[in-house]
Amino acid sequence: MKTLLIIDKSLGLARSHLVKKLLGAAAAKADLTLTDKINESDLAIVLGGALSADSALNGKKVYVGDVELAASQPEQFLTQAKAQAELYQAPAAAVSASSVPRIVAVTACPTGVAHTFMAAEAIEQEAKKRGWWVKVETRGSVGAGNAITPEEVEQADLVIVAADIEVDLSKFAGKKMYRTSTGLALKKTAQELDKAQAEATVYQSSAQSGAQPASTGQKKGGSGPYRHLLTGVSYMLPVVVAGGLCIALSFLFGIEAFKEEGTLAAHLMTIGGGSAFKLMVPVLAGYIAFSIADRPGLAPGLVGGMLAMSTGAGFLGGIIAGFLAGYLAKALSDHVKLPQSMSALKPILIIPLVATLITGLIMIYVVGTPVAKILTGLTSWLQSMGTANAVILGAILGGMMCTDMGGPVNKVAYVFGTTLLSSQIYAPMAAVMAGGMVPPLAMGLATLVAAKKFSASEREGGKAAFVLGLCFISEWAIPYAARDPMRVLPCCILGGAITGALSMAVGAHLMAPHGGLFVLLIPGAITPVLGYLFAILAGTAVAGLLYAVLKRPDEQLVKAA
Numbered sequence: 001m002k003t004l005l006i007i008d009k010s011l012g013l014a015r016s017h018l019v020k021k022l023l024g025a026a027a028a029k030a031d032l033t034l035t036d037k038i039n040e041s042d043l044a045i046v047l048g049g050a051l052s053a054d055s056a057l058n059g060k061k062v063y064v065g066d067v068e069l070a071a072s073q074p075e076q077f078l079t080q081a082k083a084q085a086e087l088y089q090a091p092a093a094a095v096s097a098s099s100v101p102r103i104v105a106v107t108a109c110p111t112g113v114a115h116t117f118m119a120a121e122a123i124e125q126e127a128k129k130r131g132w133w134v135k136v137e138t139r140g141s142v143g144a145g146n147a148i149t150p151e152e153v154e155q156a157d158l159v160i161v162a163a164d165i166e167v168d169l170s171k172f173a174g175k176k177m178y179r180t181s182t183g184l185a186l187k188k189t190a191q192e193l194d195k196a197q198a199e200a201t202v203y204q205s206s207a208q209s210g211a212q213p214a215s216t217g218q219k220k221g222g223s224g225p226y227r228h229l230l231t232g233v234s235y236m237l238p239v240v241v242a243g244g245l246c247i248a249l250s251f252l253f254g255i256e257a258f259k260e261e262g263t264l265a266a267h268l269m270t271i272g273g274g275s276a277f278k279l280m281v282p283v284l285a286g287y288i289a290f291s292i293a294d295r296p297g298l299a300p301g302l303v304g305g306m307l308a309m310s311t312g313a314g315f316l317g318g319i320i321a322g323f324l325a326g327y328l329a330k331a332l333s334d335h336v337k338l339p340q341s342m343s344a345l346k347p348i349l350i351i352p353l354v355a356t357l358i359t360g361l362i363m364i365y366v367v368g369t370p371v372a373k374i375l376t377g378l379t380s381w382l383q384s385m386g387t388a389n390a391v392i393l394g395a396i397l398g399g400m401m402c403t404d405m406g407g408p409v410n411k412v413a414y415v416f417g418t419t420l421l422s423s424q425i426y427a428p429m430a431a432v433m434a435g436g437m438v439p440p441l442a443m444g445l446a447t448l449v450a451a452k453k454f455s456a457s458e459r460e461g462g463k464a465a466f467v468l469g470l471c472f473i474s475e476w477a478i479p480y481a482a483r484d485p486m487r488v489l490p491c492c493i494l495g496g497a498i499t500g501a502l503s504m505a506v507g508a509h510l511m512a513p514h515g516g517l518f519v520l521l522i523p524g525a526i527t528p529v530l531g532y533l534f535a536i537l538a539g540t541a542v543a544g545l546l547y548a549v550l551k552r553p554d555e556q557l558v559k560a561a
Helices: 013-027 067-072 074-084 092-097 114-129 150-155 182-187 189-199 225-251 264-293 295-310 314-335 345-383 387-403 408-423 427-449 456-470 474-483 485-505 516-521 529-550 554-560
Strands: 002-007 033-035 043-047 061-065 102-108 133-140 143-145 158-163 176-180
Touching: 002 013, 013 033, 013 067, 013 074, 043 074, 061 067, 061 074, 067 074, 102 114, 102 150, 102 182, 114 133, 114 158, 114 182, 114 189, 114 474, 158 182, 158 189, 176 189, 182 189, 182 474, 225 264, 225 314, 225 408, 264 295, 264 314, 264 408, 295 314, 295 345, 314 345, 314 408, 345 408, 387 408, 387 427, 387 485, 408 427, 427 456, 427 474, 427 485, 427 516, 427 529, 456 474, 456 516, 474 485, 485 529, 516 529
Parallel strands: 002 033, 002 043, 043 061, 102 133, 102 158, 158 176
Antiparallel strands: 133 143
């Protein structure tokens, strides 16, 4: 018999976890199978308080039991629950109140800028269209916005998490949850909300279930290593931005002014290159491990990242160290069993110590030297590239940035450019950002040149596209691409490839991984300025004018559909 445990939050995380473990061990002897899915359960056992009216339990056997008996005599408790459970029927008032679904959602993307807020808006619009009550919390670059309160969590029927990175979901423990990506939430909102209703499972935090968050709940559209890598990148970005701009400011006094000790230029270089940039790889590795194994993975990941820097393995070694430390910590958490009296030592002593030792030794004796040689070879090749090779690389990176506008291909190019900054290679990052600015700028240009072919809302969106394109927010072109992908995407990819190629051809360097042309306000952040602007304008003109010619009026698109 499949059994659902409903444990009141008032018991606290520690006691809830203990009771659940004891009942889980005794369930097999009582011929019961514990489940987190309410729709699959035949029996629901309520512990720690009275049963709240819930129409989802209608027709199921329900037993409200004593926590003390469950903890002291779990086998007897389960036998008693099977014998005394009664069929449940929610009061009519409860059924009426629950007729309007209440959902809360969380959105988050690696940069915390575009996809985070566009996915939130899409979820809100679709939910309201269906007559649902909805509130979406955005985990953006400046922290949580429109925060969901404990009362709203308590009243919610469903939690939707549209995130491309790992986010703290502990406050949703015990609620039905569906996990997806920001891309799917934005492009296939209706389908994802339908799936959320059908596939959501009860979420248990790591403290309650003993498992890591990475293995809990539904994870789609960017799960596994890809999600963990993007989590590390998202935490690394502020360090890269701060460090890169400090270096750019030091160049304001002269390219080699920092070599004179005691000067402001030297201090700025110490802050940016000597401190912030040295933290890049450890932060990347630490938060990759954190994404995989939660807090126990952070220490071995940070140490592994530091060793990657000290051995010369750079960002490649840091990525390896992050995954190595994370999966080691997770394996230790899952497979090392300790007496209950010592279990508290596992996450704060045993896992960090053992995982750090193993990760450190592997980085020193196995990974460090060969990866350092690979990185040295890559760095030498990039620094000594001829114009032809540089143009080809720029075209590839620029085209990739426009392929899915914030999706996996875009992120691969972006991570490549960003991580090279730690090796003082700035040209690929310039090509990446320039290429990523083309899609929204091109769509804005097309709405001006061929205004009659666009609807009023698309023309208004085109005005905003200019500003957002200059901010390096590629995602603003997604609505145009979704409506007419066979014309928009090839035009944007061609324009992005031209921009990336020209950026590399003129030898453009970019010190910061985000901010668009607004980083021009920092002298020295982009060089050469005129060549870089020409590359962006050329790609935008090609993509925008080409789409303006190929674009069919809305009436023809409707007929074709």
